[in-house]
Amino acid sequence: MIKDIISNEDVKEFFSNELKRDKNSGTYLFYGSDMTLLMEFAIYFAKGLCCETLDGDFCNSCSTCKRIDSFSYSDLEILDNPDGITVDQVRSLGYVSSSSSYEGSRKIFIIKDISKMKKEAGNALLKIIEEPNNGSFFILLNTNLNILPTIKSRSIIVKIKKRSAEELGVDKFTYDFFRGNNEDIKKFKELNIDLQKGYSYMDIGKAIKHYSDNEDLESKINIYKGLRDFVNNRNYLADIDKIYFAEEIVRNSGSRNILRDIISYTVEILGDIQGLQDRLQMKKMMRAPINMKLFFINFFLKI
Numbered sequence: 001m002i003k004d005i006i007s008n009e010d011v012k013e014f015f016s017n018e019l020k021r022d023k024n025s026g027t028y029l030f031y032g033s034d035m036t037l038l039m040e041f042a043i044y045f046a047k048g049l050c051c052e053t054l055d056g057d058f059c060n061s062c063s064t065c066k067r068i069d070s071f072s073y074s075d076l077e078i079l080d081n082p083d084g085i086t087v088d089q090v091r092s093l094g095y096v097s098s099s100s101s102y103e104g105s106r107k108i109f110i111i112k113d114i115s116k117m118k119k120e121a122g123n124a125l126l127k128i129i130e131e132p133n134n135g136s137f138f139i140l141l142n143t144n145l146n147i148l149p150t151i152k153s154r155s156i157i158v159k160i161k162k163r164s165a166e167e168l169g170v171d172k173f174t175y176d177f178f179r180g181n182n183e184d185i186k187k188f189k190e191l192n193i194d195l196q197k198g199y200s201y202m203d204i205g206k207a208i209k210h211y212s213d214n215e216d217l218e219s220k221i222n223i224y225k226g227l228r229d230f231v232n233n234r235n236y237l238a239d240i241d242k243i244y245f246a247e248e249i250v251r252n253s254g255s256r257n258i259l260r261d262i263i264s265y266t267v268e269i270l271g272d273i274q275g276l277q278d279r280l281q282m283k284k285m286m287r288a289p290i291n292m293k294l295f296f297i298n299f300f301l302k303i
């Protein structure tokens with residue numbers, strides 16, 4: 001039920017009030033720095049809209065709630081494209097939204113990373129949300145508010161704040177280690193891993209390779225530990241070792257997402273010290289199609 005959601009009391013109140021209004025359609029923009037948490041809240045709201053037992057809330061135990069939780073509810077569609085959803089995806093969404101629902105009276109569309117969408121796709125989406133079909137609800141998710149103003153102005157904007165260390169039930173070191181990432185911390189609590197135990201920067205390639213193949217939290221933790229080890233020792237390392245480190249990272253990464261995460265994690269653990277602006281600039285550069293190997297060598301030589 002809504003009252004059982006941990007954190008973001010104001011959002012919980014908004015959910016209750018909004019669901020009571022019993023609307024025919026709606027567009028919402030959930031934003032906040034933790035995408036896994038945005039998704040979690042989008043699922044709560046979707047259950048609130050569709051639950052077959054409770055009005056204006058969700059029960060978590062009816063077949064609809066359960067199927068939404070397992071992403072197997074036919075009237076829930078999640079669009080997730082790391083490069084931004086395409087105009088074709090938006091068109092097919094428009095088609096689905098105009099056809100009748102399979103299960104209940106409402107169809108829910110959750111669209112991740114709305115700011116990565118190209119302009120053409122954005123305009124196509126705008127048309128759909130401007131005149132939504134009866135029963136269609138769009139929940140747009142983004143880590144910031146830098147999205148098309150026309151889409152923003154047609155959405156109800158909901159800010160989802162990160163959970164605190166206390167709300168997640170962990171100490172400050174653990175919280176900072178995972179940068180407050182909700183899903184990582186939840187998974188971590190189920191495993192028995194010692195965060196204090198060291199992991200050499202020289203082995204980072206192994207951890208990345210393993211993570212690329214399995215996406216397991218243990219390898220992710222080893223990647224983070226390796227980055228911390230490098231940052232702590234960077235003043236004593238020869239350039240050749242730094243270059244080796246950078247090459248190992250790029251050679252073993254299966255996707256750009258891992259590389260992006262490595263840069264943002266490193267920038268964050270370096271904290272607000274000299275040259276932060278430079279580093280943020282580099283973080284931005286990651287979005288451009290550049291030579292990754294040169295970029296990483298340059299980055300790790302410079303810090």
Ligand SMILES: [Zn+2]
Nearest residue numbers: 051059062065
């Ligand atoms: Zn239910």
